[in-house]
Amino acid sequence: MPNERGHAAAVGDSAKAAVPRPWWLGGLVVALGCLCLYGAFSLPQVARYAGIGPGLFVTLVGSGLVLLGLLLLIQIAQGETFTPQDTEDASGSEKANLTALLTALAAATVPVLTMRALGVPLTALLSFTLVARAFGSRRTMIDIATGAILGSLAWFLFTRLGLQLGGFMPFAGI
């Protein structure tokens, strides 16, 4: 096995616990399908020449999602198991660390709030420090400095390549 580490520990205590039933997952797919159908509702389904209008494909995709969501719900009812994927640096059999997940999610959300106002370098500093923290780094000052340098370098490099990234620090007018 390419991934012996990490598994070894999990094998022993994989006692036959009740199969988790993530009903919400199937429900979410159905809901997304309904959202498509709702969007298709206001669109013409047929056009004069092409036979089908702009709405038909949306209706098809929406119906497909609803159908697949129902199939998924049936599978869940039948006890389908979901095995988290194994990737490098992460083991599917490990229990999720909620604090780390939320910290990383905060890092991904920061740019929504700060990118326009604070600019790339400061946003990079904040995101970088938060992700490093989510992964267990506690050298916060060094992370802040690394994030600032990385963000500034990337800003200079990409701006020189002709990419529009906004000002260096828009709030200060630079």
Next chain:
Amino acid sequence: METFSLLLQGFGIALQPINLFWAFLGSLLGTAIGVLPGIGPALTIALLLPVTISIAPTSAFIMFAGVLYGAMYGGSTTSILINTPGEAGSMMTALEGNKMARAGRGAAALATAAIGSFIAGTISTVLLTFSAPAIAELAFYFRPADYFALTVLAFTSVAVVMGTSRVRGFISLFLGLALGLVGIDQMTGQARLTFGIPALFDGIELTVVLVSLFAVGEILYVASRYRKDGSEMTPIRGQVWMSREDWKRSWKPWLRGTALGFPIGALPGGGSEIPTMLSYTLERKLTKHPEEFGKGAIEGVAGPEAANNAAAAGILIPLLTLGLPTSATAAVLLAAFQNYGLQPGPFLFTSNPDLVWGLIASLYVGNTVLLVLNLPLVGIWVRLLSIPAPQLYAGILVFATIGIWGVANSVVDLVVMVLVGIAGYVMRVYDFPIAPVLIGLILGPMAEQQLRTALAAGQGNPLVLVSTPLSVVFLVIAALFLLAPVLIRRLRANA
């Protein structure tokens, strides 16, 4: 011998100093990302897409090809030395390669991987050189109905083959299709699924979705289940590269790996995992040293590595000749073509011969550059792994956000990034395949357009969709893909 003179012309372009520089840069970057965890060729090319603003298309594609091939080489290095496959296609290499390294034969494993990759890459590029123009000629006769059937085939095969469950594969695909519908309808100018948000009128960019799924989704997932790597690198100082015996045991697996990898890579949904697995199984059956398998058999490294690189060349066939992406990397390459206003397909060979042949010639050049970069410099590459994981993933997120912000300076894109990133996390936890989302997103609009063109030509009669032999064949194969697992189960039950 028209192909030959066109290829020579391509070499004239690929060997220009500036293009050599881009090939070199692409190979360097590709090898680096192959070695590093968390980033693959698709994400790297997506993040490099912004540079298409300032460099010529030929140079850009020469660089991207270097990234694609380089990632394959880099992935094998980490598989062998520290038992962490950098790419899905390197999983099989890790099985035997790491055992070889632990038995003190790491240098031989690295050599057979690199030389095998070079040979497979070169043979596949020759096959690509001579088959692509022929397939492109054929594609001239494709009618909209054929194209529509072909996209349906691509959809079903990708959704069925990738991942563990057909239902989840199709859910991924349909999510991609739905995302592809967002924006102004090209044929009627009506806004679809925009829900009154003006920023969505232009649609959702593939780059945004790809970067969110691969970078943000991955970071959230790894952060939540991070385990510090206890594995250490096996040193290779002072070992012999390959003995006479090693060569004798390697050359046949190289060729067989190539024969498996290239055609399967060219098929929709083929990718690089399936041919490498097949090659491993085949070598295990054919070997004269079955007792060594599982303990470090050189055939188990030589075959899959060759298959892996051959498959990377294979995906370029449907992409260049039909405009049909069959993997996440191919999807982002297609997006790069579209950035330049180019549409891959039969017409590309006549309208942009310099680009096509320069790209093909650069594959030969890139392979040679990579062999030179990898064999002697392997020690330097491995040092990249000393970047600590917290800072590495933090850096990936920074580049991902800058990449997405650079597309259109749109806060809505950043919101999409968070939402799709969460979706990417959920998909990893509940084992949904990622690639079908991207294939659906980029091929969906194409499928719809061909469907509407075909129906318009047939005055709305749906039978026009099965009016050509080719379209029937494609749709039948698509149906077989869909039903195959059920049929096989039935047959087994009856037997």
